[in-house]
Amino acid sequence: MKTKKIVLLPRINFSIRGIDETKGNRNGTYAEGTINFRKGIPFNGDIVRADVNSLAKVCNVDQMIACLEYVLTNLQAKEVAMGYDKIWSIGE
DSSP states (O other): OOOOOOEEOOEEEEEEEEEEGGGTTEEEEEEEEEEEOSSOEEOOHHHHHHOTTHHHHHTTHHHHHHHHHHHHHHHHHHHHHTTHHHHHTTTO
16 A cells, blocks of 8 residues: 655765876766665655754765765775775875
8 A cells, every 4th residue: 555655765976087097188987876775764844844954864864974985985995905096196
């Protein structure tokens, strides 16, 4: 049985872009992805209107940011494992 309720499906799309020196200094994409919840999060418009912070709670902003930090930490570890950190620090 379907219920008539509104749910939110929060999503973060991210992309890390720069100049790809191995391809004639053309724009290159180093990483991109999407972080999203598969299950809808119940949404109550009255509560959101009454409390400005409730939308951040409903969207699980803290958990979404934690997921993004996890992704970036793992991308950085992969960067080091592949030696890119040394290449990118040449200009320092």
